[in-house]
Amino acid sequence: MASSGGLFHLIALVTLFLCLIFPSPSLSADGEKVKLSLYYESLCPGSADFIANHLVKAFENDLINIIDLNIVPWGNAQIDNRTGAFICQHGEDECYLNTIQACAIEVWSDLERHFNFIRCVEGNVSEGGLQSWKVSAAYQEESSSSNVAASKVWESCAEELKLEEAGIYMCYTSGRGRELELQYKTETDQLIPSHQYTPWVTVNDKPLYDEFLNFVDFVCKAYRGLDKPIACNSTS
Ligand SMILES: *[C@@H]1O[C@H](CO)[C@@H](O)[C@H](O)[C@H]1NC(C)=O
Ligand SMILES: *[C@@H]1O[C@H](CO)[C@@H](O)[C@H](O)[C@H]1NC(C)=O
Numbered sequence: 001m002a003s004s005g006g007l008f009h010l011i012a013l014v015t016l017f018l019c020l021i022f023p024s025p026s027l028s029a030d031g032e033k034v035k036l037s038l039y040y041e042s043l044c045p046g047s048a049d050f051i052a053n054h055l056v057k058a059f060e061n062d063l064i065n066i067i068d069l070n071i072v073p074w075g076n077a078q079i080d081n082r083t084g085a086f087i088c089q090h091g092e093d094e095c096y097l098n099t100i101q102a103c104a105i106e107v108w109s110d111l112e113r114h115f116n117f118i119r120c121v122e123g124n125v126s127e128g129g130l131q132s133w134k135v136s137a138a139y140q141e142e143s144s145s146s147n148v149a150a151s152k153v154w155e156s157c158a159e160e161l162k163l164e165e166a167g168i169y170m171c172y173t174s175g176r177g178r179e180l181e182l183q184y185k186t187e188t189d190q191l192i193p194s195h196q197y198t199p200w201v202t203v204n205d206k207p208l209y210d211e212f213l214n215f216v217d218f219v220c221k222a223y224r225g226l227d228k229p230i231a232c233n234s235t236s
Pocket of ligand 2 (some may be wrong): 078127128129130132133138153156157160
């Protein structure tokens with residue numbers, strides 16, 4: 001028994017090793033993926049519109065195969081030097097939803113899974129979902145506890161997408177979400193040049209400034225691989 005267990009382990013190790021030397025076929029051998037980064041904050045109308053209505057183009061056709069998508073939910077937030085609390089441009093709900101999205105990226109690590117969630121939250125925000133939760137009767141009853149309306153926004157998205165919410169609550173209440181946000185703050189602070197507004201979109205770390213809506217063109221131009229995705233056919 002012991003030796004067959006040992007053999008099994010050896011086979012498992014070799015399989016793992018083979019996986020390491022033959023990376024997944026979506027990583028084309030002839031070209032590195034293009035790094036597309038989005039620095040944003042959850043309640044900024046421009047960020048919400050970009051995520052809900054434009055960034056989705058990254059998932060059309062086969063474009064996502066050449067993109068290494070880096071989603072950074074911090075934006076213009078700051079830290080209160082005295083209390084250590086986060087201060088967000090659009091208030092406490094924004095800090096909360098930034099942190100929930102940071103948790104989603106970690107807990108639902110599959111890209112399409114957390115992207116669909118973030119897109120749903122931002123779509124709901126841009127359609128006035130947060131405001132309408134705030135005036136709803138349910139909110140009036142529970143309004144003594146904080147973030148009630150903001151939690152309705154993300155919970156309704158998790159329900160619609162059939163995503164298990166427990167990991168997100170755990171991440172948020174354990175302080176893991178705060179830790180992730182501090183990492184996103186560091187990443188945002190280290191931008192060269194610094195971001196000027198949100199959404200701030202970079203391609204291979206170069207900012208697109210106010211041309212960010214054309215990110216597909218920039219991604220296609222930055223791609224060095226031979227087999228360009230179909231989505232790049234219309235761009236030169
Ligand atoms: C915290 O301190 C840093 C420098 O020490 C300063 O740049 C920043 O504006 C301060 N943030 C707040 C919210 O006071
Ligand atoms: C978005 O917001 C509305 C309130 O305006 C709400 O009824 C809806 O359930 C929300 N969530 C989703 C996933 O659509």
